[in-house]
Amino acid sequence: MSSSGKPDIPAPLTNLKIQYTKIFINNEWHGSVSGKKFPVLNPATEEIICHVEEGDKEDVDKAVKVARQAFQIGSPWRTMDASARGRLLFKLADLIERDRLLLAAGFPPGVVNIVPGYGPTAGAAISSHMDVDKVAFTGSTEVGKLIKEAAGKSNLKRVTLELGGKSPCIVFADADLNSAVEYAHHGVFYHQGQCCVAASRLFVEEPIYDEFVRRSVERAKKYVLGNPLTGGVNQGPQIDKEQHDKILDLIESGKKEGAKLECGGGPWGNKGYFVQPTVFSNVRDDMRIAKEEIFGPVQQIMKFKSLDDVIKRANNTHYGLAAGIFTKDLDKAITVSSALQAGTVWVNCYLAGSSQSPFGGFKMSGNGREMGEYGLHEYTEVKTVTVKISQKNS
Missing domain, CATH: 3.40.605.10 (Aldehyde Dehydrogenase; Chain A, domain 1)
Structure with missing residues (x-):
């Protein structure tokens, strides 16, 4: 030492x-x-x-x-x-x-x-x-299922899974607009969108919808793409060609299904697996880009009118990893955070965390928790030992 x-x-x-x-x-x-x-x-x-x-x-x-x-x-x-x-x-x-x-x-x-x-x-x-005895896996829901199946067919080993997500980010009309735009932007474009908790379903309340879209597009257009090992670059490439092509296919589906392409929408450069920062507005819940995990730099902005409506829509997914809420109304924040089916809920922030905070998902986003005391429980077994002792002398 x-x-x-x-x-x-x-x-x-x-x-x-x-x-x-x-x-x-x-x-x-x-x-x-x-x-x-x-x-x-x-x-x-x-x-x-x-x-x-x-x-x-x-x-x-x-x-x-x-x-x-x-x-x-x-x-x-x-x-x-x-x-x-x-x-x-x-x-x-x-x-x-x-x-x-x-x-x-x-x-x-x-x-x-x-x-x-x-x-x-x-x-x-x-x-x-x-x-x-124990497998911890972070990756796709499809592979998580295969791991759980294999574990069940072998020695019933304990399995914890941190899988896919389609996390809702809800922006109410009373939110700090500048802050919400910035957090929502980083929530989906961070690490080229290759983030399990990406804020990939963005619900914005009707009175501020048009202004929010305008500012989000303005923010996305400022991005500088290039080799991340060089200075001044905001966005690097996707991890491989397969993921690059999958993202472009989903972008094309958004165009065909009627979403409005506000910016981006295609590959970038002559070499490398780059995808332009892409923003869609007028997205419906039944579109592929609103349902499937894209894992890329694609922001989908949807409109909502009421609190009950947005809670129902936010929970209408097979996933449940994370969620974000932006509002100045504390009562509203508590009501919505309690109702959302997600392992992590951020209020007036996004992508915040600490090693003391348990992390994991609901539904098909996995099971078990990482970090914090709950994370330790996944790697321990509870044992009961009962010992008979002689009666004490009087």
């Missing part, structure tokens, strides 16, 4: 860049059993950055075996108290920020293992493995 009370951080590692593409098991770098690799592309340039070892069932089996050994009675990790484990986790966080991976953090062998791979192979092997 340093004099400041923080864990000592080792000097930067050198000549290990080639290792970062390998599989990490039992504190050692490995090639995949199959010998296969998969390319990693830079989505801004479509150029290959590197090739990563492709793990599959055999690699997962090796990782699970050493992880089990690392948690046996008497092992260094099993006997380490919570404070010592916490110091290792904080040390790992510092090293990840500085160097990326985790060998220098000092975890006992087998405690942390990384097996890159595709869902049908590595992912399926983990979720169906008889020696895996």
